[in-house]
Amino acid sequence: MSYVQLTSEERxxxxxxxxxxxxxxxIGRRLGRSHATISRELKRNGPAVSSxxxxxxxxxxxxxxxxxxxxxxxxxxxxxxxxxxxRGLRAEWSPDVIAAKLEMKYPGDIRMRVSTxxxxxxxxxxxxxxxxxxxCLCRCHKKRRRQHRYGTGRGLIPGRVSINLRPDLVxxxxxxxxxxxxxxxxxxxxxxxxxxxxxxxxxxxxxKLTNKTAAVTAKxxxxxxxxxxxxxxxxxxxxxxxxxxxxxxxxxxxxLTVYFADPYSAWQRGANENTNGLLRRYFPKxxxxxxxxxxxxxxxxxxxxxRPRKCLGYRTPHEVFQExxxxxxxx
Numbered sequence: 001m002s003y004v005q006l007t008s009e010e011r012x013x014x015x016x017x018x019x020x021x022x023x024x025x026x027i028g029r030r031l032g033r034s035h036a037t038i039s040r041e042l043k044r045n046g047p048a049v050s051s052x053x054x055x056x057x058x059x060x061x062x063x064x065x066x067x068x069x070x071x072x073x074x075x076x077x078x079x080x081x082x083x084x085x086x087r088g089l090r091a092e093w094s095p096d097v098i099a100a101k102l103e104m105k106y107p108g109d110i111r112m113r114v115s116t117x118x119x120x121x122x123x124x125x126x127x128x129x130x131x132x133x134x135x136c137l138c139r140c141h142k143k144r145r146r147q148h149r150y151g152t153g154r155g156l157i158p159g160r161v162s163i164n165l166r167p168d169l170v171x172x173x174x175x176x177x178x179x180x181x182x183x184x185x186x187x188x189x190x191x192x193x194x195x196x197x198x199x200x201x202x203x204x205x206x207x208k209l210t211n212k213t214a215a216v217t218a219k220x221x222x223x224x225x226x227x228x229x230x231x232x233x234x235x236x237x238x239x240x241x242x243x244x245x246x247x248x249x250x251x252x253x254x255x256l257t258v259y260f261a262d263p264y265s266a267w268q269r270g271a272n273e274n275t276n277g278l279l280r281r282y283f284p285k286x287x288x289x290x291x292x293x294x295x296x297x298x299x300x301x302x303x304x305x306x307r308p309r310k311c312l313g314y315r316t317p318h319e320v321f322q323e324x325x326x327x328x329x330x331x
Contacts, residue, residue: 005067006033006041008060014038015056075118078111085119089136092281092303095119096310104314120144138281157245160260163237163268170235173200176324177234179256180272181221183212183243184279186289192243193289193297194220195279196236197272202309203321204275206301208294214242218249225254229325237261237269278304 006014010031017027024042028035044066045059076082081102088098095116106112127134127142134142170178176198184193192209194217205228207220225233236256238244240263247258261268282300283292305318312320 006037006063008056011041011045011056011059011063014041015054015059018054075114076122081112081114082122084112085114085122086133089119089123089133092136092307094138095123097308097314100310100314101308138278140281140284156240156263157242157247157260159248160240161258163259163261166235166237166259170199170237175234176200176321177232179233179236180238180269181236181244182239182269182272182276183209183217183241184276184283185212185285186283186292187286190287191289191292193279193283193292194224194243195272195276196221196224197275198232198317198321199271201317201320201324202271202275202312203317204279204301204304206279206297208289208292208297209243212241212243214245215249217243218246218253221250222253225256230255232324235259239269275304278307 010033013031014027017030022030023035024038025035027033028038031038041059042054045062046054084102085098088101089095093101098119099114099116102112102114123133123137124143126132134140169175178199179196180199181194181196184195186192192212193206194209195204195206197204205224207224209216209220233254233256236250236254236258238247238258238260240260244250244258244260247260250256251258266273279300282296282303283289305321306316308314308316
């Protein structure tokens with residue numbers, strides 16, 4: 001049964017019936033309301049001192065002011081909650097992880113609860129007021145960005161095998177060893193990073209590209225897979241960038257079977273696209289990649305692989321992939 005808030009007329013009746021010192025149950029009976037509703041009204045909108053008279057006009061103004069106040073503002077008044085959220089953001093946790101960790105750490109304290117959406121609202125409002133919390137978000141946006149449709153197609157790589165021919169098993173994420181690949185671009189002419197993400201564990205491997213030629217891309221990708229057991233190399237789904245034109249070299253040197261997503265269909269490589277977005281925290285758009293060392297890249301990859309993920313039950317990609325790796329070695 002839906003709840004209907006008290007009207008100004010009902011508050012006027014409460015005011016008069018209170019003057020006659022009727023009980024809360026009797027007032028509720030005459031209004032067709034629960035006595036608990038009348039009690040809550042007197043506590044929330046009544047006078048600050050119990051001996052004072054309940055005044056219906058003042059009570060109604062209080063109620064209207066509270067109704068106009070966003071719910072996330074009420075949460076923001078709880079200092080321990082705000083401190084925990086801000087610490088989590090500065091520790092590079094996503095709002096989703098922060099909300100989940102609060103439930104795990106404070107299972108019996110409902111005041112230590114906040115939704116993912118509320119955290120985003122706090123960050124965007126902070127940015128609007130000149131704050132810097134937005135820098136703690138993965139993509140460092142000051143406000144929500146409008147989504148745009150993908151553009152028209154482009155020339156396809158000769159000999160490519162479409163994702164439509166990829167085994168259906170890959171889409172289910174039931175096994176380890178199916179990968180997605182792409183490149184992250186720096187400032188023009190400063191280099192790129194090739195990224196490969198295991199679909200089930202979200203485990204990331206990456207390598208720095210001095211240039212975006214197909215030969216260099218294939219060589220760096222091959223080197224990145226040397227640390228991965230052969231039993232965990234089944235398929236690789238790539239973007240249609242010309243840097244993957246020598247995908248045959250990758251297949252020959254790694255044992256992977258390469259497929260290509262449809263043009264401008266990034267959702268077909270969702271794990272890789274999401275991870276690239278997280279990687280942008282460390283290597284933002286327009287950054288000069290000539291200043292990025294292999295050590296710097298390895299540190300960023302390690303952080304992402306040790307970052308709890310909701311899709312993994314808040315385990316890390318490293319934890320999940322290491323279990324698969326141990327199983328592969330035992331085979």
